[in-house]
Amino acid sequence: MWFLLLLACFLNVNARHVGEILCRQCGASLTRQSELINITGVDRNQLQYEYDFPLAGKTTKVHVLTNPEGHKFHVFGAKTAHLHFHGTPQSQATWYPGYKWTICLCRSCSRHMGWYFEPEKTTELDEEKKSFIGLVLENVITADYVDTLTKVPDF
Numbered sequence: 001m002w003f004l005l006l007l008a009c010f011l012n013v014n015a016r017h018v019g020e021i022l023c024r025q026c027g028a029s030l031t032r033q034s035e036l037i038n039i040t041g042v043d044r045n046q047l048q049y050e051y052d053f054p055l056a057g058k059t060t061k062v063h064v065l066t067n068p069e070g071h072k073f074h075v076f077g078a079k080t081a082h083l084h085f086h087g088t089p090q091s092q093a094t095w096y097p098g099y100k101w102t103i104c105l106c107r108s109c110s111r112h113m114g115w116y117f118e119p120e121k122t123t124e125l126d127e128e129k130k131s132f133i134g135l136v137l138e139n140v141i142t143a144d145y146v147d148t149l150t151k152v153p154d155f
């Protein structure tokens, strides 16, 4: 009986994490599979290339982009994420025309995780645009992957 209870607990712990996307540095939960989106409207002049990547059980479009300092980022999209906004919204050098960006840091370890993109709302058409988070692929890890590293042996 205790064995079944233990098994139930173990499965439950795993279920809590399924599809979660974590900070690669500290493991804080950032967002989850159901929040993933394919970002549209990238500035083709700034896009180096794009590819489809399997992440947390979904296929996600990744944009490879460079900032004015020459740093390259692999960026994927989420509707929302638990992040700390750093500084004020900026419009210059945006990768997604019509959107201004705010730097986003991990709320636990302050590592750079990506940017919050919000519409400029300069015309009425912009009211339709939705804000989103662009996350840096190299800085995250999925809970499903972490779980494969920490599985207890079968008995």
Ligand SMILES: *[C@@H]1O[C@H](CO)[C@@H](O)[C@H](O)[C@H]1NC(C)=O
Binding pocket: 036, 037, 038, 052, 058, 059, 060, 061
């Ligand atoms: C993103 O687009 C691909 C096709 O390029 C599709 O297979 C995938 O389901 C889309 N992902 C999301 C999160 O909408």
Ligand SMILES: [Zn+2]
Binding pocket: 023, 024, 025, 026, 027, 028, 106, 107, 108, 109, 110, 111
């Ligand atoms: Zn962190």
